[in-house]
Amino acid sequence: DIMMTQTPLSLSVTPGQPASISCKSSQSLLHSDGKTYLYWYLQKPGQSPQLLIYEVSRRFSGVPDRFSGSGSGTDFTLKISRVEAEDVGVYFCMQGIHLRTFGQGTKVEIK
Amino acid sequence: EVQLVESGGGLVQPGGSLRLSCAASGFTFSTSWMSWVRQAPGKGLEWVANIKEDGSAKFYVDSVKGRFTISRDNAKNSLYLQMNSLRVEDTAVYYCARDLAALVCWGQGTLVTVSS
Numbered sequence: 530d531i532m533m534t535q536t537p538l539s540l541s542v543t544p545g546q547p548a549s550i551s552c553k554s555s556q557s558l559l560h561s562d563g564k565t566y567l568y569w570y571l572q573k574p575g576q577s578p579q580l581l582i583y584e585v586s587r588r589f590s591g592v593p594d595r596f597s598g599s600g601s602g603t604d605f606t607l608k609i610s611r612v613e614a615e616d617v618g619v620y621f622c623m624q625g626i627h628l629r630t631f632g633q634g635t636k637v638e639i640k
Numbered sequence: 641e642v643q644l645v646e647s648g649g650g651l652v653q654p655g656g657s658l659r660l661s662c663a664a665s666g667f668t669f670s671t672s673w674m675s676w677v678r679q680a681p682g683k684g685l686e687w688v689a690n691i692k693e694d695g696s697a698k699f700y701v702d703s704v705k706g707r708f709t710i711s712r713d714n715a716k717n718s719l720y721l722q723m724n725s726l727r728v729e730d731t732a733v734y735y736c737a738r739d740l741a742a743l744v745c746w747g748q749g750t751l752v753t754v755s756s
Contacts, residue, residue, distance in 0.1 A: 530702070531674060568742050570685075577749060578677075578685065583742040620684055625741040628699055629675065629687035 531556050531624050535632035542612040543640045550635045552605045552622035559602060559626075566625035569607045571596055572634075573618040581620075582607065614639055642666035642745045644736050654725050656754070659716070662719040662736030662747055670694075670714040673739040676721050677752030678732035686732075689721065690739050704730075726754045 532555040542548045558567045569582040580589045580596040585605060595610040609616055617639055622632040648660040662674070675690040689700045689710040698710050709722040719736050731754045737743040 566741055570743070572685075577741070577746040579746070580742055583744075589744070590740070603695050608736070619684075622689075623685075623743070629690070629739075629743075630676075631685040631687065634684040 531630050533622055533624055533632040535622055537635060537637050539636045539637050541640050542563055545611050548609040548612050550607045550620055552632050554603045554624050557602045558624050558637050567605050568623045568625060570621045571618050644745060644747035646736050646747045646750040649752045651753045652726055652753060653756050654728055654754055658726045660721040660734055660750060664717045669717040674719045675743060677735045677737055678710040680732045727752050730754050735743045
């Protein structure tokens with residue numbers, strides 16, 4: 530089974546400042562088809578999760594460009610260039626190369 | 641508008657059964673993999689199962705194998721999760737999601753509580 534490890538588990542950020550979340554997988558997420566099956570989701574308070582980033586760095590429809598994803602193989606990062614109040618919630622990474630596994634989640638709050 | 645609406649949750653005793661449903665609209669259901677994902681109260685997300693477009697392939701997380709069965713009815717644009725031999729640790733909000741490797745759309749979830 531593929532394990533996903535996120536750090537940190539919580540983050541307090543001043544509005545307008547950047548934020549970064551790390552996600553590490555226990556196995557490479559690079560498939561033989563050339564795609565890397567790593568995704569990022571945000572679950573806002575009281576809501577269902579929503580897709581932010583797919584295949585490491587591709588922003589999903591409607592996602593603001595202050596969100597960016599990077600990484601390769603087993604190490605990945607989600608960055609928010611300038612955190613806004615509406616970005617609070619829990620961020621999850623997920624692997625999709627073998628079944629599906631989520632990271633533990635990173636709770637982001639505003640200072 | 642893509643929409644997924646779960647139903648069928650409720651309170652059940654340990655060892656009991658429950659069948660969840662997910663009604664899909666706004667996309668071509670019959671050409672999409674579908675997943676169930678759950679979230680225990682105050683906890684993170686756990687993928688439970690997924691099913692191929694035509695129902696010919698099904699995959700499960702180890703903790704539910706042999707107890708849960710995922711199925712679909714493409715004529716009714718509906719996804720199901722039959723849950724048997726329920727345990728206290730199955731208590732969670734259950735979400736259905738359109739699975740394109742990315743889980744691109746999620747329902748609002750239905751709460752399953754397993755308690756005596």
